[in-house]
Amino acid sequence: MKNLISIVAVFSIILLSGCATNDNVTKPDDGLISIIGIAEETKDGFYVDKYVLTHEEIEKYDKNYKSDDFAQKNLVIKGKIKEVEDDCVSDSGEIVQCRPGKTLFIYDIESIQIGGI
Numbered sequence: 001m002k003n004l005i006s007i008v009a010v011f012s013i014i015l016l017s018g019c020a021t022n023d024n025v026t027k028p029d030d031g032l033i034s035i036i037g038i039a040e041e042t043k044d045g046f047y048v049d050k051y052v053l054t055h056e057e058i059e060k061y062d063k064n065y066k067s068d069d070f071a072q073k074n075l076v077i078k079g080k081i082k083e084v085e086d087d088c089v090s091d092s093g094e095i096v097q098c099r100p101g102k103t104l105f106i107y108d109i110e111s112i113q114i115g116g117i
Contacts, residue, residue: 032110035077039070048075053106061109069114079109 037049045054057079058065085102 031080032078032108033081035075035079035106037075039073039075041067041071046070046075048077048106051077051081051104051106053077057105057107057109058112061112070112073114076111076113077106077109078111079106081105082107 035048035051037047037051039046039048039053042052045052045056045058047053053075055065055067058070082105083102084105
């Protein structure tokens with residue numbers, strides 16, 4: 001009986017640890033992903049979870065976009081992700097304002113839902 005309880009406990013821990021990862025991203029088969037998160041303002045758009053959603057990409061999706069519509073709101077965004085690495089140095093060699101390292105950008109937006117699911 002002790003062995004049975006131990007086996008059930010181990011399987012329960014394995015099952016729960018698999019469910020514990022929370023990336024706020026779903027990846028359907030159509031190449032688009034859904035991102036869920038609060039829109040935190042940045043210099044050229046918003047951070048949504050660990051992704052950057054630029055004003056430019058939002059305007060491609062919605063010509064009537066106003067940044068106040070999104071700021072500090074829960075968003076569900078369906079689109080594509082590209083990873084960009086910036087070394088924070090311009091072509092002339094001077095240091096510029098940037099996001100050092102790898103940044104994940106949202107683009108080709110199919111939908112933006114305000115207020116979550």
